[in-house]
Amino acid sequence: MSFRDELGKKLLFFDGAMGTMLQERGLQSGELPEIWNVTKEDVICDIHRQYLKAGCDIVKANTFGVNPFKMKGTGYTCEQLTPKGIEIAKRAIKESGRNAYAALDIGSLGKLLEPLGDLAFEEAYEAFKPMCIAGEQAGADLCLIETMNDTYEIKAAVLAAKENTNLPIVVTMVFDEDGKLLTGADMEAAVAMLEGLKVDALGLNCGFGPDIMRKFLPRLRKVCSLPIVLNPNAGLPVVVDGKTSFHVGAEEFSGIMKEIALEGVSVMGGCCGTTPAHIQALVKECHEIPAMALTDKQRSVVSSYTHAVVLDERPKIIGERINPTGKSRFKQALRENDLEYIYKEALAQQDKGAHILDVNVGLPEIDEVQMMRDVVTGLQGITDLPLQIDTSDPVAMETAMRLYNGKPLLNSVNGKQESMDAVFPLAAKYGGMIVCLTLDENGIPDTAAGRIEIAEKIIAEAAKYGIGKKDLLIDTLTMTISTGQENASITLEALHYVRHVLGVHTTLGVSNISFGLPQRERVNTAFFTVALSQGLSAGIINPNSEAMMAAYHSYCALNGSDSQCADYIARYSGQEGQPKTVSAKTTEISLFDAVVRGLAESAYQAAKKELETQKPLEVIDGTLIPALDKVGQGFEKKTVFLPQLLMSADAAKAGFAAIKEHLQSQGTASSSKGTIVIATVKGDIHDIGKNIVKVLLENYGFDVIDLGKDVPPEKVVETAREHQVKLVGLSALMTTTVANMEETIKLLKQELPMCKVMVGGAVLTQTYADMIGADFYSKDAMGSVRYANELFQG
């Protein structure tokens, strides 16, 4: 029998704590327990033996804390401690004569991943990889990824185990009292991602005792189709005199665990504070109880790093705005690598109520794979909505799926064999729901029956990869009625059949219906409403269209999915039924005043108005810059304080956006005073100060290349050279990272002696700045603007 054969079929038992046992035997707090694999091998083996004697089926090898980061400076390596740990566990099992399994135990790296932290996803993957390989080679029977609190790190570990070994994978996580991971991910999100990645079992460990953990289980059982593992602590940790102890005894522990086993679970054991006595009592109480029956919960679900979005009776909105098709401003943003523009589109759609965001960043002249990588990573730092990865390039799709922290929606596969051969293997490996277009080698069928036939073909092909109907979202393709009025009914007939006869969820790119017609929104909203009533599960629309969102909310009230019309009422009560127009009040105010008072929308409108009578340069030099100067001087004289300055900066930015649009409509490029490279130095991750400087420099007409935070000196030099910039701005917050600032300046001065360097940041002083060779010390954001202006005028 192998672990996979037994898992889910009978109740299996993990062992209990290793750390607790080692502390009793003299392990000091702060000492790495895994070093004992080498120095006190017999102690480790004896602990395994005791657990096996107590009756456990799986021993966790003493490898939990092994990883390249923790090994640094210890004199030991992962390749040494991991196999050793497995060997000891195997030896104990062999000596016990029992049919038990040795689990390669993998814990957190103790590092926070990007975008918040400084560890790249692939670096995390690389850190887990050697442990997985060494563990399997040493004879591990399964890989247990445990005590995890970040889905992204879990994904890196799971992929490392999946791609480099054939080991069954079990993942257990630590949820807090709200049922959330420390990253804010709820249980449903974690389950969606892990089922997508096809782990063998998942569950909970550490954090709480069995009593509190028990309360989470109904929620977990409701959404999870996989075997469930439960390894609680012996209660909450209590630390006395620097030593941790746990107070739930073996009897109490096994008593609650028995109740849990009767309610349904697949594998049980213990975490911190549990001892062979706990496990012995547990096995004694529970060994005759059968494992929980496994059922497929049939959930059609995608997830982000915080939450899951379920396709159900309540239709969902997929925001379509992150897409360059037919949008010159968006194309320009892609060409200029202006990711901020893309991120703003994301935030705007989220504000308007989108549930999922489509992400299409393909343009023939750019590197789509790189752009997809940057945008997906960036979006995950600013929005918690699930993403729909929209690309026809399988490499870009796989890149995005790998880096995606959750279970994505893929856009798309179609009935062409080539397309299915490319997309389904990716979906099978990484997990995801898939938009399926009902077209194939012969094009788009002009009958509902033809489209339904392709839908059936796609469903059958997906099944070969183990991808069920629940993970498909069929698009019966919207064609404009301006070229054939029967188009709407073909699409809708097929849609109705797919949803109600085939029982598969549906999607449409709604607005295609009106292509070539005037006043498109009128047709779009009517078609959207009809499609919803025919069974549209998720509409790909522009959430910024108030009319479309109104149609959506009205429909949800009508079909009963908006219970008691609560959302509808919350949204529309107290609003006048007037179409929204620009009120007189916002246009009344002058551009100058709008900037000074920090009113972005007014500034945008006022700038547009001024552009009717003035040249762009006159608007900039005559109004925008003087307004900014006024606020900036106020800031320096301390009559204006920081938020006011920044609100004005944002307002000015809106003004500049109007000018940029104006120039673009005339086919001219906006002028720039010059290019400046800015970066937060290596080792430093606090970059809000640098971001403030960026906004202000841009306001004053500079092109700013922002390298972000934690930037190595070489990267700064390389970029400065490539763009031949006259000025580099560096920020550092900590005393310790000022050393890296100095190093960066040294390298810049050596490689590019003509380039000036300005510095700023919390710990810097004029003296300090002089000492490390900076050309200018800016004590606040306005200082950098002044210096840049002087430098580029001179």
Place this chain on the structure above:
Amino acid sequence: MFTRQMSAPGGKTGIMRADRKETLRYLGYRGQEIETQIMQLIEEAATELERSSTPKSIYREYECQVTPDKVKLGSLEIESKNLAVNLKGCERAVLLAATIGRAADFMIKKYSISNMAKAAVVQAAGAACIESYVDEVEAVIREDAGKRGLYLRPRFSPGYGDFALDYQKEIFQILECNKRIGVTLTEGNLMMPSKSVTAIIGLTTKERESCQMEKCSLCVKTDCEFRIHNAAAEGEKDEF
């Protein structure tokens, strides 16, 4: 003995607060006229942050030995004259780590794209929040210490004076910060989530001995906005 792991004393909607005056101070407020929309912005940002933060802490108490340039705290040995001065006369000390969670960092990232003023306000409100939360945790420690006739010294963190940031690594291992409260260290020993604190708090039997040392007096940044303002602020506080 009463030392423990805590998450958000008083529950998630507990007392941890972005004190509005403190938030203003961190924003460099010096008594300027504030428009209502700025006050609204601060209120919005601070409320959102308070609602979405997940404060957690862990602390342990140890015996400590203090020599003029060295402090020994359980298995942790720290070479720092400033810390030694701070802990002088203490026989016990608490090692503490606390965080308000990742919400602040996410909000700062998000608003840096859509509303820079709000990003700056969240940054300041986050600083106020973590201070307020650590004060709360400290109050629990104080209450417990009081029962044993012990008084608290002001908390002292790695990075203050000559207490090197390198000690963060060991402190993180001892307190199991990642596992217990979800705080991690970067290569450069900075904490993520950024609104986190580690500190040592001395426990002394003598009330008020060498107490209330101003943190500012140890800082190398003598031209700091806050240092200048700190002194001036006392007189202004009531006007707002």
